[in-house]
Amino acid sequence: MTRVVRLDGVDLDVDRLSAAARQILESLQFVQQRLQELQDQQALLTKAKRAYIAELKVELLQPAKQPGQSGARLGAFLRDDDIDTL
Numbered sequence: 001m002t003r004v005v006r007l008d009g010v011d012l013d014v015d016r017l018s019a020a021a022r023q024i025l026e027s028l029q030f031v032q033q034r035l036q037e038l039q040d041q042q043a044l045l046t047k048a049k050r051a052y053i054a055e056l057k058v059e060l061l062q063p064a065k066q067p068g069q070s071g072a073r074l075g076a077f078l079r080d081d082d083i084d085t086l
Contacts, residue, residue: 002015
């Protein structure tokens with residue numbers, strides 16, 4: 001089965017590429033795969049960050065557990081972007 005790649009709208013038969021071109025294509029495919037993995041990882045970490053921020057807000061808004069602590073702590077004033085400064 002012929003492998004075809006499209007470059008700038010032109011279909012290229014991989015089997016007809018030079019060895020150097022095939023090597024460059026393999027490198028390009030590796031980079032594309034790695035970028036996708038990193039994008040997936042970023043999405044996962046962003047989701048985790050949001051969950052931790054939500055958890056932190058809940059924790060900060062809980063009633064005082066020890067004498068002398070106020071029930072409404074800093075959490076009411078935090079925005080998600082504020083966490084980046086920690």
